[in-house]
Amino acid sequence: MGKKKRAASEAPPPAVEAPPSWEGWGLTALWAAAFFGLALVGDQKVLRYKLLTAEAFAAAGLAWVFVSWAARAPALWRRTALDLPVTLYALGGLAYYAVAPEHGAAQGEFNRVLFSAAAFFAASQTAARLPRPELAVGAWALSGAALGLYALLQTRGGLGPLLIPQLDRPIATFGNPIFLAAFLAASACAALGLAGADARRRGLWSAVAALALAGAWTTQTRAAFAALAAVAGMWALMTLEGRRRWTALGTLALAGLGAAWFFRGRQWTHGLIWRDTLSLWLAHPWFGCGLGRFHLEFPAHASPALRALWPESKVIVNFAHNEYLQVLAETGVVGLALLAGVVGGWFRLARECAARAELPRRALLGGVLAAAGVLLVQNAASPDIRFGVSSFVVFWSLGFAAGLGWGSDVPVLLFPGRFAFAGAGLLALTLWGGMAVEPLLAQRRLFAQPSFHVEGGTEFDRAVAELEGRLKASPGDADVAENLAYLYAKASRWPEATRYFELTARLAPTRPGPFNNLGNIAYSTGDRDGAIRWWGRSLEVGPEQVDARVNLGKTLYEMGRLKESAKNLEEVLRRDPDNEKAQVLLKKMVE
Known part of the structure; x- marks a missing residue:
């Protein structure tokens, strides 16, 4: 039989133009810079420069993909088996944010969920374009080795003339030993994958892995090594047989017993938090208490035993120390x-990688999947994925492995077309970027505000004398009394300021300002309860006020009354969406 002729109406398949070689090397440089940036950029509370670095590189990777769609036809989507689960995860975050009673409390976690999806798709869409994917993973492994060396030096206070702040539990550039350990454990897995993939450099990559593991050990983070052992055991079960399997499992068991003995003196309170987290979940079993609201709702469910260890007025329990329990508490069974x-x-993917000995780049893919697995397992006893950099590592690893090892290219939909999809993608990145940088911008605006207080001097004495003279001539003038009180307050002359603000309140009882300022003075002199009473009176007179509500929210936060604090701060943002103080305080609650 002859070949069947193509129907006249059937268009030929579009010709696929190979991407230019510089594009693959440019993407390689992008991801290498991302991992070196994560190692070098220091972390800081609220500002979170390290997180912003990871977000910027994830956004740059996706932007590269969108621009390439507009520049070259046909626009191709790298389809993977994880596209649907990650998309549903992101859409779930969007849905929970949309119905959140207080968007300020939910925004941080919503941003992390979107960032996780961005990291996944940036990696899945670019991994197959890299001419040598090993270079991107190698940059990651080397950054982990550098951090491991830095951690070792921190335990000694430096080496020779090189002086480094000495710490019992190193933090390197991460600000927290737990998060550093998570990155180092994942980096060691990536290095071991490279050792398996490159026989000529096996010694180098094994040394890189050893350095990362040595640095992780100095952090004394139990969850990291428990996760490493669990993933190694899983890999042994899936790839080894007979005596080799039992030897590997026995070695891991002995190592686990040794680690348990080494850490035997460390206090362990996670069990109390987990039990009380389950109590919180049972109060909202299907949809949870709300995205990002764990730290607000948990205190009401904390047991007396936990309160005795960590009093609410001194310690904020802002994480469940088990990501799966925290997700269950915040978003219920659905989340x-x-x-x-x-x-x-x-x-x-891990099971298929272990089962298929002929899989191209199997060792590299196995190392990257193991890195993601270590963090996913560590989440069972640690809040790692709540730290944006850990989320980046997990989802970038998943996207990289899925796109490189199992992805297939398919054209994007002809309608509305590649330009529309590229434009929509870039617009979405712009909106997300604005939300991601808002806490940093708010903190910078707050730092730039001038100081309220002034020093006394000749001009101050002259102004006081003039106002006191005017008040003596007109004892019922509330404006003069308030100006005089304000002047004393700026000079931190609290008794005089209190006397004249109280006079103003008697002369003009419908003014909210004097009550607010009396609250400010009470706070400045250490009387928080008195300050809360004054601010309450101020808000009774003028419920629309922003300053008094910010002050009330700040003080309630400092007293550990987070749910009341968040309620007031959310009301501030409803009236003044750009209020820097409210934005920063809501961010601090989960730092």
Whole structure:
């Protein structure tokens, strides 16, 4: 039989233009810079420069993809088995944010969920374009080795003339030993994958892995090594047989017993937090208490035993120290199912990687998947994925492995077309970027505000004398009394300021300002309860006020009354969406 002729109406398949070689090397440089940036950029509370670095590189990777769609036809989407679970995870975050009673409390976690999806798709869409994917993973492994060396030096206070601040539990550039350990454990897995993939440089990459692991050990983070052992055991079960399997498992068991003995003196309170987190979940089993609201709702469910260890007025329990329990408490069974879909996708890829000895780049893919697996397992006893850099590592690893090892290119939909999709993608990145940098911008605006207080002097004495003279001539003039009180307050002359603000309140009882300022003075002199009473009176007179409500929210936050604080700060943002103080305080609650 002859070949069937193509129907006249059937268009030929579009010709696929190979991307220019410089594009692949440019993407390689992008991801290498991303990992070196994560190692070098220091972390700081609220400002979170390290997180912003990771977000910037994830956004740059996606922007590169969108621009390439507009520049070259046909626009191709790298389809993977994890696209649907990650998309549902992101859409779930969007839905929970949309129905959140207080968007300020939910915004941080919503941003992290979107960032996780961005990191995944940036990696999945670019991994196959890299001419040598090993270089990007190598940059990651080397950055982990550098951090491991830095951690070792921190335990000694430096080496020779090189002086470094000495710490019992190093933090390197991460600000927290737990998050540093998570990155180092994942980096060691990436290095071991390279050792398996490159026989000529096996010694180099093994040394890189050893350095990362040595640095992780100095952090004394139990969850990191428990996760490493769990993933190693899983890999042994899936790839080894007979005596080799039992030897590997026995070695891991002995190492686990040794680690348990080494850490035997460390206090462990996670069990109390987990039990009380389950109590919080049972109060909202299906949809949870709300995205990002754990730290607000948990105190009401904290047991007396936990309160005795960590009093509410001194310690904020802002994490469940188990990501899966925290997701369950905040978003219920539905939210946990969305996260479980991502974890299940990782497990399917890991199982297939272990089962297929002929899989191209199997060792490299196995190392990257192991890195993601270590963090996913560590989340069972640690809040790692709540730290944006850990989220980046997990989802970038999943996207990289899925796109490189199992992805296939398909054209994007002809309608509305590649230009429309590229434009929509860039617009979405712009909106997300604005939300991501808002806490940093708010903090900078707050720092730039001039100081309220002034020094006394000749001009101050002259102004006081003039106002006191005017008040003596007109004892019922509330404006003069308030100006005089304000002047004394600027000079931190609290008794005089209090006397004249109280006079103003008697002369003009419908003015909210004097009550607010009396609250400010009470706060400045250490009387928080008195300050709360004055601010309450101020808000009774003028409920529309912003300053008094910000002050009230700040003080309630400092007293550990987070739910009341957040309620007032959310009301501030409803009236003044750009209020820097409210934005920063809501961010600090989960730092």
